[in-house]
Amino acid sequence: MDAANQLATAYIDDQSWKKVTEWLSPANVATNHNAATKLRHGHSGTWFLESEAFQTWLKDDNAFLWLHAIPGAGKTVLASSIINYLKENVQSQSTGLAYFYCDYKDTQKQEPSKVLGTIL
Numbered sequence: 137m138d139a140a141n142q143l144a145t146a147y148i149d150d151q152s153w154k155k156v157t158e159w160l161s162p163a164n165v166a167t168n169h170n171a172a173t174k175l176r177h178g179h180s181g182t183w184f185l186e187s188e189a190f191q192t193w194l195k196d197d198n199a200f201l202w203l204h205a206i207p208g209a210g211k212t213v214l215a216s217s218i219i220n221y222l223k224e225n226v227q228s229q230s231t232g233l234a235y236f237y238c239d240y241k242d243t244q245k246q247e248p249s250k251v252l253g254t255i256l
Contacts, residue, residue, distance in 0.1 A: 163236070163242075163244050163245050163250050163251075163253075163254045165235065165236055165237055165254060168212070168237035168239055168245070169216055169219060169235075169237065172212045172213050172215065172216035172237070173216045173220065175212075175213050175216075176213050176216060176217060180210075180213060180214075180217060181213070181214050181216075181217025181218065181221075182217075184214060184217070184218070185217060185218070185221050190218075194226070201218070203215060212237060215235070215237070219233070219235055234255045236251050236254055236255060238251070
């Protein structure tokens with residue numbers, strides 16, 4: 137009987153988790169990230185990763201990084217460089233990495249609730 141209770145509890149937990157993730161309805165950021173990574177040429181973004189501004193941002197516990205520019209300036213490609221750099225070089229139990237690509241071609245990736253739901 138104990139095994140049946142454990143199985144039932146595990147099933148309920150799994151169903152609850154599915155309901156929560158469906159409610160949050162996360163968007164697939166991997167598609168945008170992979171596409172942006174493929175667009176990069178050689179060492180694209182290295183100039184920024186080696187900049188004093190970025191290195192200072194890395195060392196500051198409360199820093200905020202905001203990329204803004206005109207459409208087509210390369211923000212998405214630069215963001216993919218930064219994300220890959222962080223994945224490869226900043227790994228610790230106390231550090232998390234959350235990112236989201238807003239996409240004018242995908243209405244799901246334009247809604248604030250989807251941004252928050254994905255990051256959560």
